[in-house]
Amino acid sequence: MTSGLVLALVACAPKAPPPEAVAAPDPAETAAELHERLLVMDSHLDTPANFSKPDYDIMADNPTQLGEVQVDFPKMQRGGLDGGFWVTFLPQGPLDAASYEAAKTAALKRNDEIHAMVAAHPDTFELAYTAEDAARIAASGKRIVFQSIENSYPLGTDISMVETFYDRGVRMIGPVHFRDNQFADSATDLSANDYGGLSPLGQQLVREANRLGMVLDGSHAADATVDDMIELSTTPIILSHTGAKAIYDHPRNVDDALMQKVADNGGVIQINAYGGYLELLEPTPERQAALDALATEFEGETIATADAETRDRYIARMKEIDAAFPPPRSTFEKFMEHMNHALELVGPDHVGMGADWDGGGGVIGMEDVSFLPKVTERLLAEGYSAEDIQKIWSGNLLRVLQQAEANKETSPAQ
Ligand SMILES: [Zn+2]
Structure with missing residues (x-):
């Protein structure tokens, strides 16, 4: 770990190029207006x-x-x-x-x-x-x-x-x-x-x-x-x-x-x-069961090593599962x-x-x-x-x- 001083020096050394200096916001400017500019x-x-x-x-x-x-x-x-x-x-x-x-x-x-x-x-x-x-x-x-x-x-x-x-x-x-x-x-x-x-x-x-x-x-x-x-x-x-x-x-x-x-x-x-x-992100039991069945169906294959036809079939099956049992989502x-x-x-x-x-x-x-x-x-x-x-x-x-x-x-x- 480096000291704060060294970090500050590194951070300041190459002066940030564009974008041009950002004008300080007008107090009345909304976040949406700031974002837009x-x-x-x-x-x-x-x-x-x-x-x-x-x-x-x-x-x-x-x-x-x-x-x-x-x-x-x-x-x-x-x-x-x-x-x-x-x-x-x-x-x-x-x-x-x-x-x-x-x-x-x-x-x-x-x-x-x-x-x-x-x-x-x-x-x-x-x-x-x-x-x-x-x-x-x-x-x-x-x-x-x-x-x-x-x-x-x-x-x-x-x-x-x-x-x-x-x-x-x-x-x-x-x-x-x-x-x-x-x-x-x-x-x-x-x-x-x-x-x-x-x-x-x-x-x-x-x-x-x-x-x-x-x-x-x-x-x-x-x-x-x-x-x-x-x-x-x-x-x-x-x-x-x-x-x-x-x-x-x-x-x-x-x-x-x-x-x-x-x-x-x-x-x-x-x-x-x-x-x-x-x-x-934990799948629901229903989704997990469907994923387990998919894994059995494609045993020995991975998305990276499968041939194109197998990969397409896998992706299509995965989409069906996603539609029936949506994956858990982050926020x-x-x-x-x-x-x-x-x-x-x-x-x-x-x-x-x-x-x-x-x-x-x-x-x-x-x-x-x-x-x-x-x-x-x-x-x-x-x-x-x-x-x-x-x-x-x-x-x-x-x-x-x-x-x-x-x-x-x-x-x-x-
Ligand atoms: Zn990536």
């Missing part, structure tokens, strides 16, 4: 997974489906969400050359879909490449589309793929997802740790991201991997959608020591609204407990929001992005200033992005 971003929008679905239209007010359909233009407008990092994600398959190749093709296609969405709505969305782009795009009345990669598995073992995605506009990259892969150990892979953190290839990935000026994302990574990323990266890292272990002891959450370490290093912890990571209050804990521990220079919209996030009381003004309202009530809240909504995220960009100038070629 802030630059509001989320660091983990899984929405691109919906782009190819025939019944999804980003310009329409789609029916909210917790964990699946929570972001579209009308909801962004109502919730004052200016944009964020839109994710290229692929689940993990076997660690072999043929599977890497298939995953690479699928990831490029998913990334194409992000570009196609923006191209189809040029008056509404715009791709962002630098921290400075964010305020400019928002001021023009459009929504900000930064890009990130969750799970570097589709990159295979070819480090030059990092630059391929950089050239497509990707500015944030996370090495690993639910299971250990060629780059790193995962927080949720219960098999024996292969690397004790980053693999040699994972170390190359960190150096390459630094060289290109990309932000490194330690969400889903094992604690040892996050330690390695902090140690090796020449710029602060982000946890793009993560919670506090002090509130709920789950491997996807980080304990106070690691949260403090990320912050001491200048990084940011963006708080998740994924119910299963916010608290222990807005529990989400705020995680956020408040992080804020109390590391302060408003190192906390933000990455709710995992359309990727499993969403809670009772904050079912989709149209509810975001509630967070501003609550933070004001907690005593945070407009300036603090601006940092939480995007200032911290843009600071780490700007630091990654600045580092690009000076980082030696690999």
Whole structure:
């Protein structure tokens, strides 16, 4: 643990870049009015997974489906969400050359879909490449589309793929997802740790991201991997959608020591609204019985290793179960407990929001992005200033992005 003085120095050293200074609120200004004039971003929008679905239209007010359909233009407008990092994600398959190749093709296609969405709505969305782009795009009345990669598995073992995605506009990259892969150990892979953190290839990935000026994302990574990323990266890292272990002891959450370490290093912890990571959610006996029957039906298969047909069948059966016996849900209050804990521990220079919209996030009381003004309202009530809240909504995220960009100038070629 570091002394408060060192923390203060680290926090102050790199002066926060955009957004521009936030005017102190008029005493009569409501929380909703303040929220509307802030630059509001989320660091983990899984929405691109919906782009190819025939019944999804980003310009329409789609029916909210917790964990699946929570972001579209009308909801962004109502919730004052200016944009964020839109994710290229692929689940993990076997660690072999043929599977890497298939995953690479699928990831490029998913990334194409992000570009196609923006191209189809040029008056509404715009791709962002630098921290400075964010305020400019928002001021023009459009929504900000930064890009990130969750799970570097589709990159295979070819480090030059990092630059391929950089050239497509990707500015944030996370090495690993639910299971250990060629780059790193995962927080949720219960098999024996292969690397004790980053693999040699994972170390190359960190150096390459630094060289290109990309932000490194330690969400889903094992604690040892996050330690390695902090140690090796020449710029602060982000946890793009993560919670506090002090509130709920789950491997996807980080304990106070690691949260403090990320912050001491200048990084940011963006708080998740994924119910299963916010608290222990016990299914009803009826739901548990249905899940047990499903497990028997698909004995020996996992969502990650099953072939496409089996996976689709599994997902369809899971949806039937969810409809008949809805899963237990977490709440807005529990989400705020995680956020408040992080804020109390590391302060408003190192906390933000990455709710995992359309990727499993969403809670009772904050079912989709149209509810975001509630967070501003609550933070004001907690005593945070407009300036603090601006940092939480995007200032911290843009600071780490700007630091990654600045580092690009000076980082030696690999
Ligand atoms: Zn995730």
